[in-house]
Amino acid sequence: MTEASFPVPTQHFAAVLEGEHTEFLITGYDNRVMVMVTQLGRVGTVLQAKCESSPGSSGESYTVSSLLGRRDEPLLEICARRMMELLTDSGCRRPLLLTLGLKNHSMGTMKSIIVLVLKHPVW
Template structure:
């Protein structure tokens, strides 16, 4: 009898890093329609955020010249968890900006189960995710 090893059908990376003395486990996955990033120091999902990128078009008319300008917009919302933590929203925004500048327009679902929400911790998360990105 032959055995076949099936690989997980979703592109993903797993890593562990130490951020401010706390072991941080991460899973970064690229689905057909979303990216999923889970970063936890507490062994659970924590706050879950959704971030997306879109282009906003605006026309500018000045005398006889007419131009069209394109402005990127980023929308971040908390799905579950702490809604009063602006640093978590900032982390999701930084990650969706990284995703969009690399040419992808897929939205991001981000789960952050962290010991603290300091800027240093969140910079460490962004750094580790971008170093192990799947986009």
Template sequence: MNEPSHAHKVPSFPVSSKEFSTVVQGIKTDFILSSYDDYIFVLVTQLGKMGTLLQARKEEGYGAEITFTVSVLLGKHDEPMLRACARQLIERTSDMGSSRPLLLSLGLKDHSRGTLKEIVERVCENKVW
């Protein structure tokens, strides 16, 4: 398992954040995780800039009906693996006790299943919510 090459927690005022870099599937990958009152923001880039911006949220219907929705706000609308990554992250953050929606920016060179799985793991290991 790759450990972040450097990680530091930014003071919690006004927003609790964590920044770190690690190697994912052979590519240096930078992470910024921020916990706002109304959203969790996750930026993951292998390009040094923001990428496709997605929103993911948990929606509770009547009874025990829970659904997760993912929307592409900006960027690649035709990349199902990015949507799958957002869905995995909202499900995991929800399982870890957060009810906030997720705003996710993915600027990736590699959209493979292995890369996206590792990204989800790194985000969950370094949670700020």
């Protein structure tokens, strides 16, 4: 099945981030947005991020959970939260499922990932 005939909006592309070849697969399912980013050829850490609005509250609340993989790397959770904030700002209200299989967990890599994902919307 080709990407053009796949019934779910999908973007697949690659970029070089801080000298590392990085693959991206972004899929917009009805119930969530899935973003897979890898420099290792495997899934890596799986995170879920959600935006929740409380009745009577003036703003949104964001929750990030590590579902599988590393739980000791705060930059991965920061990346998921910031990506969810920007998805929400762009009108997406679906939860985010983010997989990060990275060699380099630097702030520069995380910022580049977020910028590239936002340039390839499927929501």
